[in-house]
Amino acid sequence: MKVSNQTYSINGFLRMIGDGRDLASEEAAVLFDLLRAETRIEKLIELLNAWREKGYTSTEIASCASILRREVKRVACRHDSFIDVVGTGGSRVKTFNVSTAAALVAAGAGLPVAKHGNRAASSKTGSADALSELGVSLTADSEAAGMSLNESGICFMFAPHFHNLTKELAVARKQVGTPTIFNLLGPIANPAGAPFQLIGIWEGSFSGIYAEAIRSLGTKRTWIVHGSDGLDEITLSGPTRVTEINERGVNHFKVSPSDFGLKDSSTDRLRVSTPKESAQLVRAVIEGYENGPARDLVVMNAGAALFIADIVKDLREGRALAEESLRSGKAAEKLKVLRGETD
Incomplete structure (x- = not known):
């Protein structure tokens, strides 16, 4: 037709x-x-x-994402294996920017990270909001992002600089105030074309159609995760539903903190209301001042990213490598890279 x-x-x-x-x-x-x-x-x-x-249907999602992928200002990457750790936004559990912190930790562990994100449209704080509070410039173009990714193993790609979407559409999304199809499109329109992804989704019932869209678009390995507490990350408070897409098909299973060698713990105290509060928690984890549930939540998600990209053989090893990234200061070094303080 x-x-x-x-x-x-x-x-x-x-x-x-x-x-x-x-x-x-x-x-x-x-x-x-x-x-x-x-x-x-x-x-x-x-x-x-x-x-x-x-x-939404998987066909509708894939069709729109294909347009964004085709027209994106592409970031050239020389790495064969690299990942994006990203959330759709819109979760009813308003925690700090876990995926942003996990991206820094995974990069510190040696896995290149092409982080793609935006300011919040249906959440308290988006990745761009938190990173801006942390002193990261959002002005990098495709050349600068590619140089950072290739030379330092991490970059941040601020979505409005890479996709042809209007200011009117951004205003409309903000006024709607709840997740729209664009919450699903952003994570699967990475300008660097990350072959591995860890995607948190705000509504677990969408995982199936989202997985079919991703499968049709192509991926080496992607996890779509939704916590039993509503968190659009791998949660610390109980099981997380995982939908995995790889070159062989789609699988569904659950993971729990015990799979990472951790105990269940409440995430209630990790909720934030502003980007500033989120940035403070991210910094506390990355710089080693936070050793409680916030840190555990980050190392779980970073450990999963390392497992997805075949850096480690299991989730416990992934958690251990993520913890070493924090202990060694390598995760903190990646934040300095994004802030332009070091190469």
Whole structure:
């Protein structure tokens, strides 16, 4: 089926989606182009809400992500194995930026990390918000990001600099205030094309369709994780549901703190309300001032990243290597790299 945005309109798609009709790949692509061209914020809000209420399909997600991947300002990477540790945002459990801290720890353990992120649209604090509070500039272009990734093993790619999305769309997402399809698209449109990913998702029931979208796009190995407490990370308070996508297919299983050699612990005290509070906890973990649940939560997720990328043979070894990254100061060195203080 061949369609064009001359045939369809925002109002036409609103009627279609309002009737509960799922979109074919070509239709989703046209809608995505219309969204990026629309300047009426109220119309964007109406469509984003309607699409969320209908529910997304793997075809719709993959079609839109393919456009972002095709048009992204690409970051060239010379590493064969590197990862992105990222969350979709939107979790009802508003903890500090665990994936941001875990990315620093994993990089300190020797796994190159191409971190892709944005400011919060449906969360208390996005990775860009926390990193900005930590003194990291968000201005790196594709050349600078590539140089940092290739020479220092870590980079941060601020999404608005790499994707062709409008300010009106950003405003609409912020006003919607709840997760939209863009929360799902960002993590799978990494400008460096990370072959390994650890993705936290705000709603566990989306894992299946998300996995099918990722499988169709291609990955070496990706984990989609959702904690039993609602955390969009591997949680410390109980089991975490994992959906793994690799070159052989899709698998579902659970992991628990005991798999990492840790005890269950509440994450209630790890909740934050502002980027500043998040940055303070990230710094405390990375610089060795925090030795409690926040540290355990970070080393679990960093350890999983190391396991996903085949750096270690199991999750316990991953946790141990993550802990060494903190003890040695190598994780802290990676934060200095992002701040431009050292190479």
